[in-house]
Amino acid sequence: MSVERVAVIGLGAMGAPIARRLLGNGDRVTVWNRSPRRVAALREAGAVVGASPAEAARGAETVIVMVSDPQALLAVAEGEHGIAAGVQPGAVVVQMSTVSPSSVTRLAHALPPGTGLLDAPVLGSVAEAASGTLRLLVGGPHELVERCLPLLTQLGAPLRVGELGAGTAAKLVANNALFGVLGVLGESLALGGALGLSWEALHEVLGVTPLAEQAARRRPAIEAGDHPARFALALARKDADLVVDAVTDGGLGLGLTAAARDWLVDAERAGRAGQDYSAVLSHILQTATKGPRR
Ligand SMILES: NC(=O)c1ccc[n+]([C@@H]2O[C@H](COP(=O)([O-])OP(=O)(O)OC[C@H]3O[C@@H](n4cnc5c(N)ncnc54)[C@H](OP(=O)(O)O)[C@@H]3O)[C@@H](O)[C@H]2O)c1
Structure with a gap:
């Protein structure tokens, strides 16, 4: 070399x-x-x-x-x-x-x-x-x-x-996929809890869905309530802003991108800016049961 x-x-x-x-x-x-x-x-x-x-x-x-x-x-x-x-x-x-x-x-x-x-x-x-x-x-x-x-x-x-520029475009697509999946995972966990499923049963069912890999990977941190920062939530919110800006600039009619960003914004406002971005899952679980968001 x-x-x-x-x-x-x-x-x-x-x-x-x-x-x-x-x-x-x-x-x-x-x-x-x-x-x-x-x-x-x-x-x-x-x-x-x-x-x-x-x-x-x-x-x-x-x-x-x-x-x-x-x-x-x-x-x-x-x-x-x-x-x-x-x-x-x-x-x-x-x-x-x-x-x-x-x-x-x-x-x-x-x-x-x-x-x-x-x-x-x-x-x-x-x-x-x-x-x-x-x-x-x-x-x-x-x-x-x-x-x-x-x-x-x-x-x-x-x-x-x-x-040139394609790397940045690809990164925004990749992070959009990641934030969307975390949002859906957090909401699925909240929904299952509200419908009376046990935590164990909830993970068994998510294990046979397209969310299986992420559900298993994120479970220990959610259970421990501990999200030590590797990729700070504030940076993830920044990326979600970049995605939403790209959607607006492109004149696209998308909905999930903004919804996923909103969860990160909420979690940041709740004091989780310095935690790992995956703390958005704990945030969704804690706040979704408090009723409609808007
Ligand atoms: N962490 C991850 O897991 C991860 C994964 C993939 C991609 N990324 C991306 O990689 C990039 C770096 O992330 P990171 O986790 O290394 O962030 P970080 O730990 O917050 O470090 C940010 C760096 O940017 C510098 N900086 C911020 N504002 C500046 C300014 N106005 N002028 C000059 N320097 C400035 C900081 O300098 P100071 O030390 O002076 O604050 C620091 O060196 C980000 O775009 C992030 O989205 C991060």
């Missing part, structure tokens, strides 16, 4: 293990994070710390961006200290944050001529980032994806879904 010069911008729950994994594989990694408290551990692990996104990007062959949302992407990409001010011709920016399709278009316009851009948001969470078993939904020119494969495969399994 050839050694690469990689910059990782954003050292949150996902960016930090990604940077660590690249360091572990022998890559030369430069990092930047808005809050300095997150860089010390990476410095100790061997990363060089840049003073700004521009400085971190300068000299890198590949610049990975893993920040929270469209506003964060804008903040790290543009302006005199942004990635676009430092990235060198010939380098590739791999945008992995979950953002809007228009953010990717804007980033493409902000980057200087001669630089490449892929959008590659991910499926999987912190454990998968650490073990290099993420699913990367990649959009961009075929040759650029091919060139980046040695790096991308260090992080997981890349799936090229189309031209």
Whole structure:
């Protein structure tokens, strides 16, 4: 495996293990994070710390961006200290944050001529980032994806879904599916309880429905009432907002997307923003029995 010069911008729950994994594989990694408290551990692990996104990007062959949302992407990409001010011709920016399709278009316009851009948001969470078993939904020119494969495969399994922007579109579709399933699962559990089914019988019946896998997977956390954050509920609500915006922008007449988002908004308002997004299930179970929502 050839050694690469990689910059990782954003050292949150996902960016930090990604940077660590690249360091572990022998890559030369430069990092930047808005809050300095997150860089010390990476410095100790061997990363060089840049003073700004521009400085971190300068000299890198590949610049990975893993920040929270469209506003964060804008903040790290543009302006005199942004990635676009430092990235060198010939380098590739791999945008992995979950953002809007228009953010990717804007980033493409902000980057200087001669630089490449892929959008590659991910499926999987912190454990998968650490073990290099993420699913990367990649959009961009075929040759650029091919060139980046040695790096991308260090992080997981890349799936090229189309031209630039397609990775972001695919991620919104995937998360729409996830949030919809969680909403239906939570409501099915609430319905079964209200109809007098025992918790055990409820899981037996869900076990022979299309919800079987998710019902079994989420059961221990619901029973424990404990949802330690891997993917924060506030970020899931942000993704659901992006989905609903995409539905509106596309002039689509969809209903389930907004309903699934509403549950995440409710759960966030109830104080669960920092819990794992799966806490929406406990929230539905606690609140559905209190009567009509609207
Ligand atoms: N966690 C998961 O399981 C998971 C799974 C798939 C996809 N994702 C997506 O991956 C992305 C990162 O998620 P995460 O879980 O790593 O989030 P996180 O732990 O909340 O980290 C967010 C990162 O974004 C930075 N940031 C936020 N606002 C910023 C701003 N205005 N300017 C500069 N930097 C800013 C934060 O910097 P500070 O440290 O200074 O706050 C931090 O480095 C998100 O788009 C998320 O939806 C997450």
